[in-house]
Amino acid sequence: MSEKPGLTDEELAAETGEELPDREAMSLINANLAAPVNAAVALNVASDNSVAYANATQTAPINQGI
Numbered sequence: 001m002s003e004k005p006g007l008t009d010e011e012l013a014a015e016t017g018e019e020l021p022d023r024e025a026m027s028l029i030n031a032n033l034a035a036p037v038n039a040a041v042a043l044n045v046a047s048d049n050s051v052a053y054a055n056a057t058q059t060a061p062i063n064q065g066i
Contacts, residue, residue: 007015
């Protein structure tokens with residue numbers, strides 16, 4: 001593998017950053033998780049000229065606030 005070239009002085013000067021928030025605002029304990037799953041299965045094996053249909057309706061409003 002070839003080594004990737006580093007940044008030039010101009011590229012490095014063009015990079016920007018910002019100050020991180022206080023440690024209290026970056027709590028590791030606050031774990032918000034939302035994983036709506038929309039699952040539907042249809043199987044049509046050994047059936048000539050037939051239709052298999054599966055439908056799953058999903059409603060998962062996610063409200064957040066601080």
